[in-house]
Amino acid sequence: MKIIPTEIPDVLLIEPQVFGDARGFFLESFNQRRWEDMTGQSVVFVQDNHSRSVRGVLRGLHYQLPPAEQGKLVRCVVGRIFDVAVDIRKNSPTFGRWVGRYLSADNFRQLWMPPGFAHGFLVLSERAEVLYKTTAYYAPEHDRAIRWDDPELAIDWPLDAAPKLSEKDRLAPPIAEAELP
Numbered sequence: 001m002k003i004i005p006t007e008i009p010d011v012l013l014i015e016p017q018v019f020g021d022a023r024g025f026f027l028e029s030f031n032q033r034r035w036e037d038m039t040g041q042s043v044v045f046v047q048d049n050h051s052r053s054v055r056g057v058l059r060g061l062h063y064q065l066p067p068a069e070q071g072k073l074v075r076c077v078v079g080r081i082f083d084v085a086v087d088i089r090k091n092s093p094t095f096g097r098w099v100g101r102y103l104s105a106d107n108f109r110q111l112w113m114p115p116g117f118a119h120g121f122l123v124l125s126e127r128a129e130v131l132y133k134t135t136a137y138y139a140p141e142h143d144r145a146i147r148w149d150d151p152e153l154a155i156d157w158p159l160d161a162a163p164k165l166s167e168k169d170r171l172a173p174p175i176a177e178a179e180l181p
């Protein structure tokens with residue numbers, strides 16, 4: 001497993017070791033001991049999520065307020081996405097900064113974002129299936145969104161058409177008007 005730093009120190013890109021052979025491949029998608037040895041951080045995941053989306057879907061930017069803030073370990077097992085983490089920690093020196101990385105079934109890459117980040121992704125393939133672990137349970141009453149195209153964030157989404165959004169995402173406020181952790 002390789003841990004690759006990103007522009008925001010707490011956001012990590014992970015490349016698992018892939019064991020290929022004539023049958024296909026095997027990889028450990030998460031290993032608690034290896035994670036703690038390599039990142040120096042302990043983490044406990046309590047929920048596994050799985051979403052399927054068609055090309056052009058953009059889900060996000062989502063986060064949960066305290067006490068339900070979620071760290072997320074995201075991977076794409078079918079297709080290809082552009083995955084984004086936005087620092088929404090008010091006292092962070094990188095507040096409002098974002099990290100974007102391509103995750104795909106072919107590159108096996110994973111993106112880790114600790115609690116305090118909004119998360120979203122854009123689907124670049126005909127279909128994408130995204131699996132992600134979270135460090136806190138889903139709490140709808142604490143679920144919040146920031147608009148994906150907030151000019152203050154200026155996320156450089158690799159769009160070639162208007163994205164397909166949920167009603168919640170269509171109505172999301174800019175970060176300046178959002179209720180932040």
Ligand SMILES: Cc1cn([C@H]2C[C@H](O)[C@@H](COP(=O)(O)OP(=O)(O)O[C@H]3O[C@H](C)C(=O)[C@H](O)[C@H]3O)O2)c(=O)[nH]c1=O
Nearest residue numbers: 049051059060061062063072119120121137138139166
């Ligand atoms: C997130 C979640 C949703 N749900 C139910 C609630 C709704 O009836 C349905 C769809 O939920 P939603 O439209 O919020 O799903 P996404 O737009 O994919 O939301 C996710 O998108 C971004 C990318 C995230 O990082 C978050 O995990 C999450 O906000 O699943 C649950 O039962 N449990 C859950 O953990």
